[in-house]
Amino acid sequence: MRYLCLLLVIPLMLQWGCESGNAQTTAEKKARPEYALVIHGGAGAIKKSKMTPELEKAYRAALETALQAGETILKEGGAAQDAVIAAIQSMEENPLFNSGKGAVLTNQGKAELDASFMDGKSRNSGAVAGVRTIKSPIAAARLVMDSSKHVMMSGEGAEIFAKSYGLEMVENDYFITEKRKSQLARILEGQMASQAGMKKKYGTVGCAALDKEGNLAAGTSTGGMMNKRYGRVGDAPIIGAGTYADNASCAVSCTGHGEYFIRNVVAYDVAARMSYLEESLEKAANYIIMDKLKAINASGGLIAVDKDGNIAMPFNSSGMYRGYAKSTGERFIGIYHDEE
Numbered sequence: 583m584r585y586l587c588l589l590l591v592i593p594l595m596l597q598w599g600c601e602s603g604n605a606q607t608t609a610e611k612k613a614r615p616e617y618a619l620v621i622h623g624g625a626g627a628i629k630k631s632k633m634t635p636e637l638e639k640a641y642r643a644a645l646e647t648a649l650q651a652g653e654t655i656l657k658e659g660g661a662a663q664d665a666v667i668a669a670i671q672s673m674e675e676n677p678l679f680n681s682g683k684g685a686v687l688t689n690q691g692k693a694e695l696d697a698s699f700m701d702g703k704s705r706n707s708g709a710v711a712g713v714r715t716i717k718s719p720i721a722a723a724r725l726v727m728d729s730s731k732h733v734m735m736s737g738e739g740a741e742i743f744a745k746s747y748g749l750e751m752v753e754n755d756y757f758i759t760e761k762r763k764s765q766l767a768r769i770l771e772g773q774m775a776s777q778a779g780m781k782k783k784y785g786t787v788g789c790a791a792l793d794k795e796g797n798l799a800a801g802t803s804t805g806g807m808m809n810k811r812y813g814r815v816g817d818a819p820i821i822g823a824g825t826y827a828d829n830a831s832c833a834v835s836c837t838g839h840g841e842y843f844i845r846n847v848v849a850y851d852v853a854a855r856m857s858y859l860e861e862s863l864e865k866a867a868n869y870i871i872m873d874k875l876k877a878i879n880a881s882g883g884l885i886a887v888d889k890d891g892n893i894a895m896p897f898n899s900s901g902m903y904r905g906y907a908k909s910t911g912e913r914f915i916g917i918y919h920d921e922e
């Protein structure tokens with residue numbers, strides 16, 4: 583009799599299990615937006631007390647333009663990779679940010695740019711470091727991924743490679759603005775000296791996106807840190823430190839004091855915590871930025887989107903230029919902590 587009961591009950595239990603499993607999958611599918619895009623324009627935002635209404639307006643408009651550039655592509659069913667490039671290029675061209683035009687300067691007064699790019703589907707990636715004449719470093723990073731056997735190329739070799747594929751080349755002066763020249767001059771005169779000798783003005787740009795196909799991609803582009811030593815390379819072009827994407831978990835782009843982000847392999851750590859500890863994106867990202875890095879005085883933040891379209895944007899600095907857009911119509915642009 584007991585066995586008979588069991589024989590009757592087990593199939594019922596299995597069915598309940600399946601039903602609840604299916605129900606969850608359906609709910610998850612419903613909750614997942616068709617697409618999601620998140621950007622940052624650096625975690626070194628000007629202190630709120632020093633921000634003018636005009637400048638704040640200009641930053642918000644620039645973030646909106648970048649969001650729109652990426653979102654238009656995703657809305658039309660385009661690839662996360664293309665959306666990431668479009669959003670980043672829009673910020674590279676805007677001198678407000680520390681990437682492309684408007685990049686910070688080395689101690690020799692030159693712009694030396696770093697960028698990286700990663701596709702979450704194939705986990706292929708590309709990067710350039712210390713380039714001085716490639717107009718769009720993020721385009722060069724993608725080119726290294728798509729058209730070479732390598733992951734990272736640096737300096738002159740990267741420039742020759744980019745030129746041979748027809749990327750637009752410019753003089754180094756193209757990147758240098760009066761504002762950056764006078765910032766460097768003031769640092770060199772000792773008026774803005776910082777502990778690290780490099781000014782903590784993080785205006786790096788980055789983007790992470792999820793497209794309608796469920797593919798993730800991420801990219802980061804920067805001039806590095808003001809008054810960095812000529813030849814210094816930060817976290818931005820290092821896959822796993824400044825950028826990471828994996829369709830199984832999330833896509834991440836970082837900004838902050840690069841040396842700490844390299845040592846703590848920050849972007850990969852978010853994906854690893856999600857995969858191995860089964861943490862949510864929010865929990866993993868917050869732990870790394872607000873606990874682990876904060877505890878060692880490592881200033882910065884990150885933006886990330888997971889495979890279900892959840893967004894995280896933690897930062898432990900006074901501000902981080904950031905924004906996101908989802909197919910659901912949810913939209914956000916912010917600079918300071920009190921805005922979410």
Ligand code: ASP
Pocket residue numbers: 624625626680783784785786804805806807815816817818836837838839840841843
């Ligand atoms: N992470 C960049 C670097 O260290 C700086 C930034 O985020 O602005 O090169």
